[in-house]
Amino acid sequence: MSQTIRLTTPLTDQDVSQLKAGDQVLLSGTIYTARDAAHKRIVEAIKQGQEPPFPIAGAAIYYVGPSPAPPGRVIGAAGPTTSYRMDAYAPFLIERGLKAMIGKGKRGHEVKEAMVRHKAVYLAAIGGAGALMAGAITEAEVIAYPELGPEAVRRLVVEEMPLFVVNDVHGADLYEQGREAYGR
């Protein structure tokens, strides 16, 4: 049976290991945003022995490029972007302790393997629900690569951000299970 689990970052092996594909997660705490351009730079920085813009171990990365914050708002619309574009970089970060990735859409084989091997999960936010997701974000601050505009790395504080577990540490995949259950 799927259940709803509340989690707060930073995440531990234990936090993520209890999750099963199909569970709902309400995530709170600090998370970081990065899309493909930022991933490229983060991975290059680590390879060159530099500090990444945020600690990777225990982190949750949200694949998002928000729209500009109108006056009086913390952030603009902030739904997930399609995750496969980050597949080239994700295993490298998972090996270094990344615990959760938040996005939408399928992940590649190597990412799924890395999640099982190093205990990490892939969580889906509802794609296109940009205004709704913004409601879960209470703080937002650009912390690296401001020249990337919407693709800059941001530190977000989230409160009960509604997510679905797609890939768990046991190798299960909600996208596949969903199709099996409802396909004819």
Add this chain to the structure above:
Amino acid sequence: MSAPREVQVSAISDAVAGLCGQADIELPADVRRSFEQAMAAEESPVGKGVLARLLENADLAQDTRLPICQDCGLAVVFLDLGQDVHLIGGDLTEAVNEGVRRGYKDYYLRKSVCHPFSRANTGDNTPAVIHTRIVPGDKVHVWLVPKGGGSENMSKIFLLTPALGLEGVKKAVLDTVIAAGPNPCPPIILGVAVGGTFDDAAVRAKRSLLRELDSVNPDPEAAKLEEELLAAVNDLGIGPAGLGGRMTCLKVFVDIRPCHIASLPVAVNVQCHAARHKEAVL
């Protein structure tokens, strides 16, 4: 012969700027109705929940004036220019781009256009992609379709061997949707153009997305194919947000026209649930 009607291109800029805000913030009424129908028909509890959240999202966008989706799209503009109109006061293409520039700034929309190699953002969401037709009459009809990357990336064009026929066309559409899976933010809408040429099929597939979701195709052959494809796509079980369910697709639009004796072009334009389209007549 009557004198042509003069239209200032600045009026087109104003119209486009306004449409950017409307399109990205206000979910069209036909799409909302379709979400409600899909929610009633969806068998998966998770799928029902996703559709409920999408309706909630549309309400929130309306109230907060935040965009429906953070990907405010590349601005695709369709213009039907009456042949009795004389455009004055400047360059039409520049006027459309000026409207996009202003609209994306004034409504706090995300600028999502960049150089293909350097990936440097153009900073103002221009250039727009503009498709202009000359039509009878003295009006200018403008449609704005902000097209998101997630669904556009899942679109495909096939140049099939004529021997593959109708079955080949159906397979091309289903293969496109299977490969896309959860990526283009289902429930999706499909614009399918059959026939014509390579370039023409792609534009017609996109243009078909301007149709209202509850409209009936006047071409009975296309209408029948729309029904068959919708049923087949929804049997894939991908469901809302790709989390499993019966409501993968809200509507299939099919446009059929003659093609070369050697060809069978099929273009499949995938549209996400953020099916934004707004129009104005000048």
